[in-house]
Amino acid sequence: MTDTPAIELKGISKSFGPVQANKDISIRVMPGTIHGIIGENGAGKSTLMSILYGFYKADSGEIFINGRQTQIPDSQAAIAAGIGMVFQHFKLVQNFTVLENVILGAEDGGLLKPSLAKARGVLQHLAKEYELNVDPDAMIEDLSVGHQQRVEILKALYREAEILILDEPTGVLTPAEADHLFRILEGLKREGKTIILITHKLREIMEITDTVSVMRRGEMTATVKTAETSPEELAELMVGRKVLLRVDKTPAKPGKSVLEVENLRHTDSAGVERLKGISLKVQAGEILGIAGVSGNGQSELLQVLGGMKTATGTVRVNGEEIDLTGRYSDGQSRRARGISHVPEDRQHEGLIMPYTAWENVAFGYHHDPKYQKNAILMDNAAIKRDAEGKIERFDVRPPNANLAARNFSGGNQQKIVLAREIERNPDILLVGQPTRGVDIGAIEFIHQQIVALRDQGKAILLVSVELDEILSLSDRVAVMFDGQIMGERLPSETNQTELGLLMAGVTQMPDKDKPLIHVVDEQLDAQKEREAKRHGHS
Amino acid sequence: MDLATLIPVLESTIRLSTPLLLACLAGLFSERAGIFDIGLEGKMLIAAFFSAAVAYSSGNVWIGLLAGIAASLTLSAIHGLASITFRGNQLISGVALNFLASGLTVLISQNWFRQGGKTPTLTDGARLSEWHLPFADSLRDVPVLGPIYSDLLSGHAPLVYLAFALVPATWWVLFRTRFGLRLRAVGEAPEAVDTAGVSVVGLRFAAVAICGILCGIAGAYMATGLQPFFGKEMTAGRGYIALAALIFSKWRPWYALGACLLFGFLQAVALRFQNIDLGAFTVPVQVMDALPYILTVVILAGFVGKAIPPRAGGEPYVKER
Amino acid sequence: MDKMPAWADAVLVPLISILLAALISALVILAIGHNPVEAFSIMVKESLTSSRGIGNTLYYTTNFIFTGLAVAVAFHARMFNIGGEGQVLLGGLGVALVCLYVPWPHWTLALVGATVAAGVFGAAWALIPAYLQAKRGSHIVITTIMFNFIAAAVLNYVLVNMLRPRGAMEPASGPFPEPTHLPTFQEMFSTADTVLFRSAPVNVSFFLAVLACFAVWLLIWRTRLGYQIRAFGHSESAARYAGISPVRITVIAMLISGGLAGMMALNATMGEAERLVLNASEGAGFIGIAVALMGRSHPFGIFMAALLFGFLYQGGLELAFWTGIPQQLITVIQALVILFTGALDNMVRMPLEKLFLALRKGKA
Amino acid sequence: DPALIYDLGGKFDKSFNEAAYNGAERWAEETGGSYRDIEIQAEAQREQALRRFAEAGLNPVVTTGFSYASQIAAVAPDYPDTKFVTIDGYVDPAAHPNVLSILFAEHQGSYLVGMMAAMASESDTVGFVGGMDIPLIRKFACGYAQGVLAVNPDATVIANMTGTTPAAWNDPVKGAELAKAQISQGADVIYAAAGGTGLGVLQTAADEGILSIGVDSNQNYLHPGSVLTSMLKRVDVAVYDAMTAGADLQTGVIALGLDSNGVGYALDDNNADLVSEEMKAAVDAAREQIIAGEVTVHDYSEDDSCPALDF
Numbered sequence A: 001m002t003d004t005p006a007i008e009l010k011g012i013s014k015s016f017g018p019v020q021a022n023k024d025i026s027i028r029v030m031p032g033t034i035h036g037i038i039g040e041n042g043a044g045k046s047t048l049m050s051i052l053y054g055f056y057k058a059d060s061g062e063i064f065i066n067g068r069q070t071q072i073p074d075s076q077a078a079i080a081a082g083i084g085m086v087f088q089h090f091k092l093v094q095n096f097t098v099l100e101n102v103i104l105g106a107e108d109g110g111l112l113k114p115s116l117a118k119a120r121g122v123l124q125h126l127a128k129e130y131e132l133n134v135d136p137d138a139m140i141e142d143l144s145v146g147h148q149q150r151v152e153i154l155k156a157l158y159r160e161a162e163i164l165i166l167d168e169p170t171g172v173l174t175p176a177e178a179d180h181l182f183r184i185l186e187g188l189k190r191e192g193k194t195i196i197l198i199t200h201k202l203r204e205i206m207e208i209t210d211t212v213s214v215m216r217r218g219e220m221t222a223t224v225k226t227a228e229t230s231p232e233e234l235a236e237l238m239v240g241r242k243v244l245l246r247v248d249k250t251p252a253k254p255g256k257s258v259l260e261v262e263n264l265r266h267t268d269s270a271g272v273e274r275l276k277g278i279s280l281k282v283q284a285g286e287i288l289g290i291a292g293v294s295g296n297g298q299s300e301l302l303q304v305l306g307g308m309k310t311a312t313g314t315v316r317v318n319g320e321e322i323d324l325t326g327r328y329s330d331g332q333s334r335r336a337r338g339i340s341h342v343p344e345d346r347q348h349e350g351l352i353m354p355y356t357a358w359e360n361v362a363f364g365y366h367h368d369p370k371y372q373k374n375a376i377l378m379d380n381a382a383i384k385r386d387a388e389g390k391i392e393r394f395d396v397r398p399p400n401a402n403l404a405a406r407n408f409s410g411g412n413q414q415k416i417v418l419a420r421e422i423e424r425n426p427d428i429l430l431v432g433q434p435t436r437g438v439d440i441g442a443i444e445f446i447h448q449q450i451v452a453l454r455d456q457g458k459a460i461l462l463v464s465v466e467l468d469e470i471l472s473l474s475d476r477v478a479v480m481f482d483g484q485i486m487g488e489r490l491p492s493e494t495n496q497t498e499l500g501l502l503m504a505g506v507t508q509m510p511d512k513d514k515p516l517i518h519v520v521d522e523q524l525d526a527q528k529e530r531e532a533k534r535h536g537h538s
Numbered sequence B: 001m002d003l004a005t006l007i008p009v010l011e012s013t014i015r016l017s018t019p020l021l022l023a024c025l026a027g028l029f030s031e032r033a034g035i036f037d038i039g040l041e042g043k044m045l046i047a048a049f050f051s052a053a054v055a056y057s058s059g060n061v062w063i064g065l066l067a068g069i070a071a072s073l074t075l076s077a078i079h080g081l082a083s084i085t086f087r088g089n090q091l092i093s094g095v096a097l098n099f100l101a102s103g104l105t106v107l108i109s110q111n112w113f114r115q116g117g118k119t120p121t122l123t124d125g126a127r128l129s130e131w132h133l134p135f136a137d138s139l140r141d142v143p144v145l146g147p148i149y150s151d152l153l154s155g156h157a158p159l160v161y162l163a164f165a166l167v168p169a170t171w172w173v174l175f176r177t178r179f180g181l182r183l184r185a186v187g188e189a190p191e192a193v194d195t196a197g198v199s200v201v202g203l204r205f206a207a208v209a210i211c212g213i214l215c216g217i218a219g220a221y222m223a224t225g226l227q228p229f230f231g232k233e234m235t236a237g238r239g240y241i242a243l244a245a246l247i248f249s250k251w252r253p254w255y256a257l258g259a260c261l262l263f264g265f266l267q268a269v270a271l272r273f274q275n276i277d278l279g280a281f282t283v284p285v286q287v288m289d290a291l292p293y294i295l296t297v298v299i300l301a302g303f304v305g306k307a308i309p310p311r312a313g314g315e316p317y318v319k320e321r
Numbered sequence C: 001m002d003k004m005p006a007w008a009d010a011v012l013v014p015l016i017s018i019l020l021a022a023l024i025s026a027l028v029i030l031a032i033g034h035n036p037v038e039a040f041s042i043m044v045k046e047s048l049t050s051s052r053g054i055g056n057t058l059y060y061t062t063n064f065i066f067t068g069l070a071v072a073v074a075f076h077a078r079m080f081n082i083g084g085e086g087q088v089l090l091g092g093l094g095v096a097l098v099c100l101y102v103p104w105p106h107w108t109l110a111l112v113g114a115t116v117a118a119g120v121f122g123a124a125w126a127l128i129p130a131y132l133q134a135k136r137g138s139h140i141v142i143t144t145i146m147f148n149f150i151a152a153a154v155l156n157y158v159l160v161n162m163l164r165p166r167g168a169m170e171p172a173s174g175p176f177p178e179p180t181h182l183p184t185f186q187e188m189f190s191t192a193d194t195v196l197f198r199s200a201p202v203n204v205s206f207f208l209a210v211l212a213c214f215a216v217w218l219l220i221w222r223t224r225l226g227y228q229i230r231a232f233g234h235s236e237s238a239a240r241y242a243g244i245s246p247v248r249i250t251v252i253a254m255l256i257s258g259g260l261a262g263m264m265a266l267n268a269t270m271g272e273a274e275r276l277v278l279n280a281s282e283g284a285g286f287i288g289i290a291v292a293l294m295g296r297s298h299p300f301g302i303f304m305a306a307l308l309f310g311f312l313y314q315g316g317l318e319l320a321f322w323t324g325i326p327q328q329l330i331t332v333i334q335a336l337v338i339l340f341t342g343a344l345d346n347m348v349r350m351p352l353e354k355l356f357l358a359l360r361k362g363k364a
Numbered sequence D: 001d002p003a004l005i006y007d008l009g010g011k012f013d014k015s016f017n018e019a020a021y022n023g024a025e026r027w028a029e030e031t032g033g034s035y036r037d038i039e040i041q042a043e044a045q046r047e048q049a050l051r052r053f054a055e056a057g058l059n060p061v062v063t064t065g066f067s068y069a070s071q072i073a074a075v076a077p078d079y080p081d082t083k084f085v086t087i088d089g090y091v092d093p094a095a096h097p098n099v100l101s102i103l104f105a106e107h108q109g110s111y112l113v114g115m116m117a118a119m120a121s122e123s124d125t126v127g128f129v130g131g132m133d134i135p136l137i138r139k140f141a142c143g144y145a146q147g148v149l150a151v152n153p154d155a156t157v158i159a160n161m162t163g164t165t166p167a168a169w170n171d172p173v174k175g176a177e178l179a180k181a182q183i184s185q186g187a188d189v190i191y192a193a194a195g196g197t198g199l200g201v202l203q204t205a206a207d208e209g210i211l212s213i214g215v216d217s218n219q220n221y222l223h224p225g226s227v228l229t230s231m232l233k234r235v236d237v238a239v240y241d242a243m244t245a246g247a248d249l250q251t252g253v254i255a256l257g258l259d260s261n262g263v264g265y266a267l268d269d270n271n272a273d274l275v276s277e278e279m280k281a282a283v284d285a286a287r288e289q290i291i292a293g294e295v296t297v298h299d300y301s302e303d304d305s306c307p308a309l310d311f
């Protein structure tokens, strides 16, 4: 190891109009290390990295790569300087194949054929070297997020990146996938590559990084050696106060059964059966957690229960059957039945991004009589008043009900949705990925709210890909795979490994020396084959 | 319908389809790159005028063609400036350019030729001549294939063959070349192109320029090939029909060919069979006139289904809010 | 936090844009050998400084308000209704049928009846494209373009073969009976000694248009339906989450849009021509697109844009009258106004934003 | 000074409005006088333009196109000192003493060119291309068909209309296709009454080596040797006469037919070779017979029907 840092940023500042996202930031990353960056939502982590990658242009500041001052006006320059980046929101062309995405911008010559052939070879090689298996001819939109992320990493490696930036890579991964990613990163590090890792998860920081920098409100507040710090200290540095890292909850006192689902089946518009006979039960005063790799039907389960999709089977709410296909199988009817729904995708389902916060507070409840002035007009003042109360109680920042939803950070957007759904005092709360992309300060708050609702005797169905979250919040855990429930466990009687295997459809423990990820991959491949066959027949 | 009636109808189909096809492919390049363009009509119109005007003045149709392309490219540049550089509303820009072309062509034409917006009639070298395919004359007597080859396929202006050749060419460029890959990507996910180190602005301008060139050819074909003069508003709404064909074809080159041929065919049929006498009553001419449009709706509703435009279409690429 | 004050965005940007458009227009006028200063002063003088000029301007404004609102309502539900032309034609047919075949005792009742008819006919013409979009996914842009052509054919047939008085040369219906004639501004505002709005075609339907602006504003921003329309327009998946039926909203929004377009025919048919003519829409359906886009789909913006286009129409005729400048110049000026205010607005906005940011920083 | 207001097609439509323009220009040239003219762009501007000119003291105010009739009827009483002329429109002379309605017997002129078409045709099939299916165009078509059948009762008349939108008058490409369609159905003479669309018909006829017939103005010069003749509608003369008469214009209703040379067919150097002596003799004889009342050409607009053609 030399003393010249692989990356050195000096005095980087960047503002988006009136928002100062980065303020005079300096940072040094040594070659061959993994450097973590943590910080609350909106602290400016993504912005800083995007500047390094030439996606944004800094207002001021200097960039040194391997000791040499380098101008990075665009991503082309970054790539030329050996930098690769996996963005928080993947930058993939959804209806292109993996191969096409990989060569995009790095083609050899004007014709595609030779480029594709070459890339196919390189990809095969990379796949072997780093265990980065993906079908090169698969469409991106058909891939799981985990595989999409592999494509992003392959893109960077294909361009022979020496410095790899990963922005919240594990937010969407299963534990097995996350473990696998970390092994890849360690492999890359051994080869002397430099890695910057942005994450909200302190466990990951502690596990894999060599040094860690903390950002707050656009400033770099500290850089420490990982070995010399603790999660508690980091959390405090990040949020500016002490944070409870574990969910504080008493044992559940389940009451009568509120939600009963029997043999629920749903087929999507492409003709693929997404729910294959789901049966489950949630009692008052308990949280049923549904674990699973995304894309195994959990989303559809929530959407069917929330009235967004039709299905067959039986669903009973407080003992009464509800309509799953007809006139009353919509979100309005579900709400009328006392079902609240925090959707998985807050940006595309839970909120209307150009709507103000107060308008969003009425979203889905726009029929509520207390929001109406008369038969024709809505009572905007009443909604606004309601919204201001919710913003205060849920500590939404900034506390401005007139701000458009898109101008709030992800965590605060989530708080708006939660406030709206929880304060309805529903009998049943459907909640999907409540803390996806949310910083630890907000996670703590959101978890507290969900537990509090449970303690009021409400039934909660929680879907999450975060096993940590599932294990710490749920009173019972069900695992979904391929549209079916693979099994149910009590959190106290299971562990991440067992759940991880169930999530991959593996019901018995594999050989000791076979890496888990291979088992998972085999299972996924088998699943895909089955699907392809079905498609072929139809 | 026997061959003797069918062939003229099909010939007419080819002629009527050609400007649609060129404009449709033009729109395809632009919209595949994420720039919506309802200004096809205006570009065709201005190209029609300048090609005829310059062909008349120079006596050379090819110089006229270049002038038409240049005029259309100018409008493309404005559209690019508005929708790419200044991230303006692409629909408004298109609407404005249609108005601009409609006004400017007559204004300039009147200023230059004083014939009320019409250009003088082109003759000889100023006019696009027809191409006769080899052996067209000697093969005419071969049954069935002879007339098809000699009457239907032979004897069109070179731009017609160009237009049809552009279909596979477009397909090839879009799906077999680096440029095509990037072009399609920029219409689907400009941020992916940007982070891959390719200029979104450059690609989109290139696409808009190709759109301009093809619209230029379409307009020039109308005013130097189909007709040897420019008359005011002579594109008569074909740009909008081309737009419809583009959506109809779901932004795919071969489908575009099919859609344009369909529109051309329906029109050719409607023009040929007016006032059909059904004995008891005569089908009014208005019904036949509206028939292509009615059938389009029926086909669209019955068979085509949902057309999903390029994902980033119509939206300016904004990195920083 | 915004980059610049709201007033600058609402007033300064359009103003500078219009000035730019005027500047280029002046160059065009110079190029065809006329005096731009003279031309502009004629336009302003003859369309804005006399009650008659204003009356003429407002007549066109009325047309454009209706078609602009029509396009805007559809826009809020993320649909591009290019079918204004056809919907206006059908609206005109509705007006004509009601005026010709119902014995109205008084114009007020006739106006109510004709408004309903215009709305219903216009809405009906939008219904099929709306239904096909909602149920079959048939792109509304294609279907509405097609329905424009079909409407023209329908009107042509009906006027030539059915409504035309026997032996009449013109493809137009017979004149509407006296009790259906709408009072013009001249009749309403003139006193014994001063005649205002002399012979200007502007009539009570202008107030109807203003009312429509207000109604659309209420609808979009104050009612539950408007809330749902906008929500659907912003995100279909979110609408589904909230239990807002996409089919229902698509159809309703298009019905309202078509109805508003249809109502334009009140002004042109019942108010001005007092009979149904072949070309009752006069391209206002297309101008409506520009008006809605320029007005940012907000009724107030639409009102202002309609006023601007009314001014251009009236000023254009006067310009042709006084100077012999061809009408096409007006088309060019319209194009430039649309281009600069609607599509190149960021060309003005971006530097202004920088300026305001710098000013703010300077203060802070 | 006199004033002239064109119909929506615009001053230079190569036929009707342009004929009016030519008449006005000739008047201005010969008398050294000046006149004002205007092209309108919207329906509502008809009335506005009428009033504008009347108020400016221009007299007479001449309008072209049947669409002005109702507007003149509304405006004329307000300006009793101004004379209004409507060409093609009809305004009741009893109610409006200051209006002159000039009507043309287009069916008679069309009859003559129909005869010529039938005589020139070798295939016994002739064509007619109209701009839009409106009564005026039916009047042209009906007179034409009668002329054709008078010469050759077995002849076929193919009558087509271009469209139903305003674009129908400005679509030479569609005109050309219609002509080609008619040619493929055997037509070898085509009469175009379709404004700018007709230019495409004439062009195609010239390119395909068949004959065409122009309308309104003398269009023979457009394609010498291919345009058989043009059905003249002497709008130019009407305008010229009205302007010459000036403020002293005699109002009322004038019907301009063959007798007054208001309609006719064009014969000049450009088509001299196409019109044989027999043809000319036959047509001139028919003309005399029509003037003398021995032959009547049915006017479609009289009873909305046509004995020679179905619509």
Ligand SMILES: Nc1ncnc2c1ncn2[C@@H]1O[C@H](COP(=O)(O)OP(=O)(O)OP(=O)(O)O)[C@@H](O)[C@H]1O
Pocket: A016, A019, A020, A021, A039, A040, A041, A042, A043, A044, A045, A046, A047, A048, A088, A407, A409, A410, A411, A437, A439, B319, B320, B321
């Ligand atoms: N493209 C943009 N335009 C305008 N403002 C932006 C843009 N991107 C980010 N911001 C703002 O800059 C600030 C920093 O955002 P950034 O995305 O860098 O935060 P982050 O630390 O990555 O947060 P998260 O943990 O939620 O990903 C935020 O206030 C954000 O709203």
Ligand SMILES: Nc1ncnc2c1ncn2[C@@H]1O[C@H](COP(=O)(O)OP(=O)(O)OP(=O)(O)O)[C@@H](O)[C@H]1O
Pocket: A328, A332, A333, A336, A337, A367, A368, C224, C225
């Ligand atoms: N299936 C249902 N069960 C219980 N209540 C329902 C059901 N469907 C609708 N409601 C409630 O009935 C009321 C009226 O619903 P409806 O859908 O008829 O609204 P609406 O009057 O048509 O309003 P809008 O036209 O704005 O949608 C609302 O408060 C709604 O929440």
Ligand SMILES: [Mg+2]
Pocket: A045, A046, A047, A088, A167
């Ligand atoms: Mg981030």
Ligand SMILES: [Mg+2]
Pocket: none
């Ligand atoms: Mg309802």
